[in-house]
Amino acid sequence: MRVRICAVGRMRAGPEKTLVDDYLTRFSRTGRALGLGPAELSEVEDKKGGGSPAEALLLRKALPPGAAVCCLDERGKVLGSPVFADRLAEYRDQGRSEIAFVIGGADGIAPDLVAEADMVLSFGKMVWPHMLARVMLSEQLYRAATILAGSPYHRV
Template sequence: MKTGPERALIDDYQTRFDRTGRPLGLGPLQLHEVEDRKGGGMEAEAALLDRSLPKGALCAVLDERGQVMPSPDFADLLARWRDEGRGDVAFVIGGADGLDPALRQRADFSLSFGKMVWPHMLVRVMLAEQLYRAASILAGSPYHRA
């Protein structure tokens, strides 16, 4: 990911999430990128994504067909996964063509930011912000004003 406004936003929300989430047993937030340099399409990208997932991680894909949920429910979901002992949760964002259907089917959870299709760079920012918002909700911070 190149420098620019999206990167600056992600870095800011990542710092906020780590600061707020660590005392709650959440984080640290790490970003892993893959690039299909050979141009193998969704299937090749899915193989790269699969290899980048931490061993034993819960796989949550971002997909317009996924579950739409309000921020407090997302916070509760993260807390439940934490309380169930899920050490790692990997949020997977596909490239321009989306995610390979086989990867979507193997996922433990599918999350949607609505029925619209979003550029993957914006989805990264939105996810980082929602992770920070979830940690803030769990910490009782006034950041989220429902």
């Protein structure tokens, strides 16, 4: 099952990009034997400044047809890492060929796009900058692959 992160904004060179690239590479390498990956990042940018509704149109175009969609939203469900890993495995085992994680811009994701999602995920009650959310998601994808592989990376 391929993984795509569809995110608003362009990530410039720097520590966040380095971390995202590293964790997605690790995920793709670890997940290959598990039927997970590769992972890729699709970035969209609303140059006309239409806010979350305009961003939602661009994000929809970036979503792979038939993909399971997971929106990251502060009002979403908070999952532990093992449960998140199980959810990925469930989508894979259901025969989904792709899952897309959606990260909105500064104003979040348009409510209509969130309502269409198969899963709405939160990284806690705090609001995180969308560039850090990419890092956190990338690390959790790698962690999920290691959990499913039985690797000691995740400790309880």
